[in-house]
Amino acid sequence: MGLLNAYRSTxxxxxxxxxxxxxxxxxxxxHMAGNLQVFIGPARMNAYAAFLQGLGELLxxxxxxxxxxxxxxxxxxxxxxxxxxxxxxxxxxxxxxQVSTLASRSMRWGxxxxxxxxxxxxxxxxxxxxxxAASTPDAMYPAFSHGDVYGNVIAAFRTPWVTAFYVxxxxxxxxxxxxxxWSSVRTLGFVKPSPEPLQRRVATVIxxxxxxxxxxxPVAVLLGVxx
Amino acid sequence: MQLTLKVWRQPGPNAEGGLQEYQATDISPDMxxxxxxxxxNEKLIERGEVPIAFDHDCREGICGSCGMMxxxxxxxxxxxxxxxxxxxxxxxxxxxxxxxxxxxxxxPVIKDLVVNRGALDRIVAAGGYISVSTGGAKDANSxxxxxxxxxxxxxxxxxxxCGACVAACPNGSASLFTSAKLSHLGxxxxxxxxxxxxxxxxxxxxxxxxxxxxxxxxxxxEACPKEISIDFISRMNRDFLVASVRAQADSAxxxxxx
Numbered sequence: 062m063g064l065l066n067a068y069r070s071t072x073x074x075x076x077x078x079x080x081x082x083x084x085x086x087x088x089x090x091x092h093m094a095g096n097l098q099v100f101i102g103p104a105r106m107n108a109y110a111a112f113l114q115g116l117g118e119l120l121x122x123x124x125x126x127x128x129x130x131x132x133x134x135x136x137x138x139x140x141x142x143x144x145x146x147x148x149x150x151x152x153x154x155x156x157x158x159q160v161s162t163l164a165s166r167s168m169r170w171g172x173x174x175x176x177x178x179x180x181x182x183x184x185x186x187x188x189x190x191x192x193x194a195a196s197t198p199d200a201m202y203p204a205f206s207h208g209d210v211y212g213n214v215i216a217a218f219r220t221p222w223v224t225a226f227y228v229x230x231x232x233x234x235x236x237x238x239x240x241x242x243w244s245s246v247r248t249l250g251f252v253k254p255s256p257e258p259l260q261r262r263v264a265t266v267i268x269x270x271x272x273x274x275x276x277x278x279p280v281a282v283l284l285g286v287x288x
Numbered sequence: 289m290q291l292t293l294k295v296w297r298q299p300g301p302n303a304e305g306g307l308q309e310y311q312a313t314d315i316s317p318d319m320x321x322x323x324x325x326x327x328x329n330e331k332l333i334e335r336g337e338v339p340i341a342f343d344h345d346c347r348e349g350i351c352g353s354c355g356m357m358x359x360x361x362x363x364x365x366x367x368x369x370x371x372x373x374x375x376x377x378x379x380x381x382x383x384x385x386x387x388x389x390x391x392x393x394x395x396p397v398i399k400d401l402v403v404n405r406g407a408l409d410r411i412v413a414a415g416g417y418i419s420v421s422t423g424g425a426k427d428a429n430s431x432x433x434x435x436x437x438x439x440x441x442x443x444x445x446x447x448x449x450c451g452a453c454v455a456a457c458p459n460g461s462a463s464l465f466t467s468a469k470l471s472h473l474g475x476x477x478x479x480x481x482x483x484x485x486x487x488x489x490x491x492x493x494x495x496x497x498x499x500x501x502x503x504x505x506x507x508x509x510e511a512c513p514k515e516i517s518i519d520f521i522s523r524m525n526r527d528f529l530v531a532s533v534r535a536q537a538d539s540a541x542x543x544x545x546x
Binding site for chain 1: 521
């Protein structure tokens with residue numbers, strides 16, 4: 062039973078993380094591109110949201126795929142972390158990392174922060190369950206309203222700490238993608254021998270573009286560039 | 289030169305260990321790191337104390353016996369060298385040097401800086417071999433091998449099995465070692481018959497030995513005295529995943545585990 066054995070191995074678990082991670086990277090890029098329509102105006106943004114809602118079963122299929130990918134990603138990360146803990150029960154008194162990036166070393170706890178962010182984000186913009194009101198609410202868009210995505214964006218990011226939270230969360234996404242978008246491809250073996258294996262041009266571009274694309278919206282709202 | 293050493297001392301496998309401080313005096317910058325330890329040990333013996341135990345053999349970087357964590361870096365500050373090739377000119381007079389054994393559950397400490405690296409031997413024993421026909425010896429160049437493959441195979445074969453990759457890995461993973469041992473055979477025509485079975489068996493043994501998984505920190509490649517590339521880890525993963533799919537297809541065709 063080849064696949065079951067593969068699942069039980071550290072490489073199989075890491076491969077599952079890589080595949081689910083790549084699905085989530087693709088989603089994040091698409092999500093960012095969709096969000097940027099907020100700069101075109103309320104009509105365009107809300108029409109896009111209505112289009113997504115109009116997909117019906119297809120929307121739920123995509124949501125299901127993303128949910129399963131996320132659950133598997135977190136589950137495999139948790140299992141591999143347990144294996145890693147057991148692999149070195151007695152640590153070093155002194156240890157100095159040589160080439161590992163901050164991104165690679167923050168994958169685990171940074172990933173936990175991203176999970177917290179995702180839960181908050183869904184409660185915030187999808188369901189509207191948690192929607193901190195601004196001290197000086199926008200006259201046109203005072204509170205959460207289903208269907209008015211544009212208004213919700215404006216209403217939400219009038220609150221400085223919400224904007225700050227999103228910008229910080231996107232920094233962690235930057236780090237996570239800087240390592241993940243690169244290492245997932247390597248983990249799956251889609252790589253040609255290179256004199257500088259730690260170099261990652263494509264992943265760097267993805268990480269920075271996604272970070273900028275997501276962060277620019279809350280900052281633009283807070284600064285009053287879009288209203 | 290004069291140095292302050294903080295060395296991990298542990299009388300036996302199950303004994304309590306700890307860092308102990310020693311003064312290394314009359315050290316020449318031309319000495320190797322192991323010769324420096326020899327000088328310290330001579331003085332310990334003269335004083336009637338137990339010398340520091342450490343593994344060593346060829347002292348020219350090809351046997352893979354020596355290896356210790358020096359100031360938190362596997363094989364110390366010099367890139368592409370084993371501990372025996374590290375010279376004291378890499379340190380400054382008056383430096384404090386912390387020396388610890390490789391740390392991994394798969395590498396239990398035997399004494400002081402000596403660890404049992406039998407786990408690596410068992411990974412090789414699980415599949416690190418090829419089938420060779422018996423009979424008269426063939427001409428050495430009877431099987432054509434593309435130059436690129438031969439070179440890459442040699443790069444992987446440079447592994448001396450010192451265990452620095454495991455020691456340097458924050459996950460305690462033996463992926464670089466296992467991938468090198470897989471690749472130096474798997475890249476050559478002679479290694480093809482067992483290529484996928486070898487990947488399954490050696491990876492399975494690597495997991496059994498309770499090494500951690502690879503998350504591509506890249507520390508192993510930096511610590512490796514032979515500068516073996518993490519490209520081989522990707523190659524190992526690819527072979528392992530392909531082998532797993534093939535094994536699944538085979539078991540489906542033959543109707544179960546058979």
